[in-house]
Amino acid sequence: MVQPFGARLRAAMDERGPLCVGIDPHAALLRAWGLGDDVAGLETFTRTVVEALADRVAVLKPQSAFFERFGSKGVAVLEQAVADARAAGALVIMDAKRGDIGSTMAGYAAAYVDKNSPLASDAVTVSPYLGFGSLRPVLDLAAEHGAGVFVLALTSNPEGAEVQRAVTAEGAEVAAAMLRHIAVENAGAAPLGSVGAVVGATLGDTGVDLAVNGPLLAPGIGAQGATPADIPRVFGAAARNVVPSVSREILRHGPSVDALRESAARYAGECRDAVAG
Numbered sequence: 333m334v335q336p337f338g339a340r341l342r343a344a345m346d347e348r349g350p351l352c353v354g355i356d357p358h359a360a361l362l363r364a365w366g367l368g369d370d371v372a373g374l375e376t377f378t379r380t381v382v383e384a385l386a387d388r389v390a391v392l393k394p395q396s397a398f399f400e401r402f403g404s405k406g407v408a409v410l411e412q413a414v415a416d417a418r419a420a421g422a423l424v425i426m427d428a429k430r431g432d433i434g435s436t437m438a439g440y441a442a443a444y445v446d447k448n449s450p451l452a453s454d455a456v457t458v459s460p461y462l463g464f465g466s467l468r469p470v471l472d473l474a475a476e477h478g479a480g481v482f483v484l485a486l487t488s489n490p491e492g493a494e495v496q497r498a499v500t501a502e503g504a505e506v507a508a509a510m511l512r513h514i515a516v517e518n519a520g521a522a523p524l525g526s527v528g529a530v531v532g533a534t535l536g537d538t539g540v541d542l543a544v545n546g547p548l549l550a551p552g553i554g555a556q557g558a559t560p561a562d563i564p565r566v567f568g569a570a571a572r573n574v575v576p577s578v579s580r581e582i583l584r585h586g587p588s589v590d591a592l593r594e595s596a597a598r599y600a601g602e603c604r605d606a607v608a609g
């Protein structure tokens with residue numbers, strides 16, 4: 333029986349530092365690496381990142397969109413990357429941000445968190461904006477397979493506030509309501525629940541209760557302007573559960589494997605220090 337995702341993530345963060353590196357093969361990055369914006373370029377880029385980092389960072393987070401844009405051949409590259417990264421010891425969060433009615437969420441759950449799926453990942457990102465309850469199939473299947481689910485709560489982009497800071501009929505902000513749902517899912521889990529929240533590192537003091545007993549995925553560091561030093565200000569007492577995530581600001585150091593490793597090691601160290609306070 334595989335350990336729950338939260339326990340595996342805590343162990344990986346303690347051993348390797350809390351950093352998550354995003355694999356986001358933007359067309360501009362492929363060109364900057366001297367690669368074609370095509371499947372061969374995608375394959376080389378992705379293999380290089382996995383080879384450079386999967387044996388040393390806690391988490392890799394492929395952004396599904398950048399693979400899907402090449403159709404089935406791109407998805408095949410994604411499949412291989414997920415398998416290779418996990419084999420090398422990294423946990424993989426599939427950044428798919430799926431969200432649909434419950435019966436369709438069962439399909440997304442089967443795609444990403446069923447351990448027998450070709451795209452089986454350690455965790456997946458989902459959007460709760462069809463209602464938190466619509467996520468039930470993915471929450472349940474993830475629990476059954478020892479996988480995790482990261483629910484968008486307060487995203488790093490400024491436009492997110494329009495929806496996430498809106499006030500519900502009960503008087504709470506939507507994001508706060510989502511965080512409460514997440515806390516309920518994680519109640520009693522130790523050392524860490526397997527249902528995470530996504531909270532941008534760009535946001536400053538969030539004013540919401542981040543004590544959800546689960547991991548807090550914190551994108552926005554690097555290209556979007558946040559730094560590891562922002563972590564204590566944004567997350568306060570919850571900083572220990574933060575998984576800081578960096579994509580472009582590390583990826584731009586390729587194609588040199590050494591330079592990718594150096595950049596990731598620098599961020600991992602800075603994030604470890606920031607989280608420790």
Ligand SMILES: O=C(O)c1cc(=O)[nH]c(=O)n1[C@@H]1O[C@H](COP(=O)(O)O)[C@@H](O)[C@H]1O
Nearest residue numbers: 354395457487488532551555556578579580
């Ligand atoms: O779920 C995410 O990872 C995510 C949530 C969020 O609020 N903001 C955000 O930027 N992301 C993702 O994190 C990555 C950020 O990339 P960089 O800005 O290049 O570090 C992208 O793949 C985004 O899709």
